[in-house]
Amino acid sequence: MKFTVSEIAQMLDGTIVGDEKITIDSAAKIEEGRPGCISFLANSKYEAYVYSTGSSAVIVNKDFTPKKEVTATLIYVENAYTAFTILLEEYQKRLAKNKSGIEQPSFIGENSQVGADVYRGAFSYIGKNCIVGDHVKIHPHSFLGDNVTIGDNTIVHPGARIYQNTIVGKNCVISANAVIGSDGFGFAPQTDGSYKAIPQLGNVIIEDDVSIGSNTTIDCATMGSTIIRQGVKIDNLVQIAHNVEIGKNTVIAAQSGISGSTTIGEQCVIAGQVGVVGHISVANKTKIGAQSGLGKSVKKEGLSFSGSPARDLNEHLRSMALVRRLPEMEERLKDIERKQETSDFQ
The missing domain is CATH 2.160.10.10 (Hexapeptide repeat proteins)
Incomplete structure (x- = not known):
């Protein structure tokens, strides 16, 4: 599935610096990018990669100012991490929409209602008196018992x-x-x-x-x-x-x-x-x-x-710090006991 940089920017309410006509067909980490990929930069620790990445486009925060030349097209957004998540969600939705129709064999019980554009995979089972909403995807080998209700756009994965x-x-x-x-x-x-x-x-x-x-x-x-x-x-x-x-x-x-x-x-x-x-x-x-x-x-x-x-986190951390010191404290206690024994003997 492919998007242009222009389509992605519209989806994310972003601003483009670079070539808006580039086609994107996949996503990748910024350090592993290649032509046709889109990446994101949300953490300054990874900034060095924006200057060397092979990705065709990178989503960045609005306050990002390059320190040197960037060959990739940049899409400026309010929050790069959130925007990249939205993009992945949209990609997933479009992939899911590719599934449609009824594969055989599949079963549906009496008095069950199925909405528009529902995908029913092979060997899926829908019992009696079920209600399945619009655009639902029921993948192969899934089971819906009697009187089950599934809302619109829900995905039921295999098994x-x-x-x-x-x-x-x-x-x-x-x-x-x-x-x-x-x-x-x-x-x-x-x-x-x-x-x-x-x-x-x-x-x-x-x-x-x-x-x-x-x-x-x-x-x-x-x-x-x-x-x-x-x-x-x-x-x-x-x-x-x-x-x-x-x-x-x-x-x-x-x-x-x-x-x-x-x-x-x-x-x-x-x-x-x-x-x-x-x-x-x-x-x-x-x-x-x-x-x-x-x-x-x-x-x-x-x-x-x-x-x-479970205890309060700060209390737990203090206890763990003490536990790590127990061997040292044991040695100190033994040393005190040895000195005390020596003193008593004298």
């Missing part, structure tokens, strides 16, 4: 499983092999030591503009709904348990797990391999560092935590 009664909003991305709406981990202990499965009768609600990574699982609620609010971004290999609620624009990195009936606030950042216990609430704008274990509610907004068990 994704969306169980019955799930509601997915507009402009969402469900990545390959994600499982949405499977049973939560609910088992009641019995007097004989065994466990009895508790029926999981709720569903999952995913609001607009949500991205869900590959092999992520989001369990249905025992009763009511597991809810992923608007703008949430979830990485690969994340576990969201039953009756969890994730607030707007929160991001969760890979291999993290949120236990049942926990509420995560808006604009939180949960790094990789974080574990969160069940039945707690986490305030808006909380940040939790990688491999942390959060075991109690966070009531004040904007705090940062790290460690297992």
Whole structure:
């Protein structure tokens, strides 16, 4: 897929210095550019590359002033990093639009409604009483159970499983092999030591503009709904348990797990391999560092935590600094003991 520099500048509300007719067919890091590529410069550490890059065009911030000649065409924008992201999103959308029609074999159940310009890949399955919006892309080997709703412009990638009664909003991305709406981990202990499965009768609600990574699982609620609010971004290999609620624009990195009936606030950042216990609430704008274990509610907004068990970030860093000094402190203690023993003997 190709764009001219002029088209890109219009898309990004940018100003061109150089040849606006150059054709761009791919994107590249500024240090790895070649003719036909577009790159961006947002960090001054990489400025040296703008003078030597092979890319045909570079997106730069409005306040960038070259210190020497630049051979690439420059596109000046308010924020180069954001503009480059917008460009990649548009490129991805246009690639997705290339998929259209119904491939065979595929299945759709009775009373299901499908909107305009929907792509249904080979071996995809749509159950009964489903509603699929306009411009939805359902890739091969995807499964939509009965009574599923998929909003406009959402993409369901290969092998994704969306169980019955799930509601997915507009402009969402469900990545390959994600499982949405499977049973939560609910088992009641019995007097004989065994466990009895508790029926999981709720569903999952995913609001607009949500991205869900590959092999992520989001369990249905025992009763009511597991809810992923608007703008949430979830990485690969994340576990969201039953009756969890994730607030707007929160991001969760890979291999993290949120236990049942926990509420995560808006604009939180949960790094990789974080574990969160069940039945707690986490305030808006909380940040939790990688491999942390959060075991109690966070009531004040904007705090940062790290460690297992998770503690205030500054407190954790001070503790880690002391831990690094333990060998030295041990030697000093032994030296004091040796001196004391010598003194006592004398």
